[in-house]
Amino acid sequence: MRKKSYTxxxxxxxxxxxxTGKPIKEICEEYGVSTTSLNNWINQVQPKEKISKKPIITTNKNKNNExxxxxxxxxxxxxxxxxEKIKMELEILKKAMPYSRKTTRYN
Structure with a gap:
């Protein structure tokens, strides 16, 4: 069996x-990638520590409205x-369109 090669x-x-937060299982099913391959790619690119959340801005109003x-x-x-997530997903889908068209045409 021939090993798949990805760009x-x-x-x-x-x-x-x-x-974007999409589950690995869904990504693998949608794009035809093995979970092992995807996990390897993620581990090569992503740092081990998580990105901190943005701080929440607080206001100085009376205590009842606080x-x-x-x-x-x-x-x-x-x-x-x-x-932001939806905008990123849309941008990613725009970039992925050429790849999905190539992989779905089997006729």
Missing amino acids: EDFKKIIIEVYN KKDQKDIEEISKLKKEN
Whole structure:
């Protein structure tokens, strides 16, 4: 059996998809990559320590509104992260389109 060979660009795109938070199992099924290969690529590129989260901005208002403000800030932060993730996924999908068209045409 012949061993599959992947380009560096393809590997980078797959790692970007992984960085968006998509599960490894789904990535492997979608792109036809083994979990071992994907884990090896991730370990070669990614540092072992995790990236720290952005700090939450607090305001100095009265104590009654403080809890409500904190929840609003957390929700805004969560929505911003989700928006960034969606934008990144869209960009990755745009880059991956040429690869998916090549792999899905078997006729």
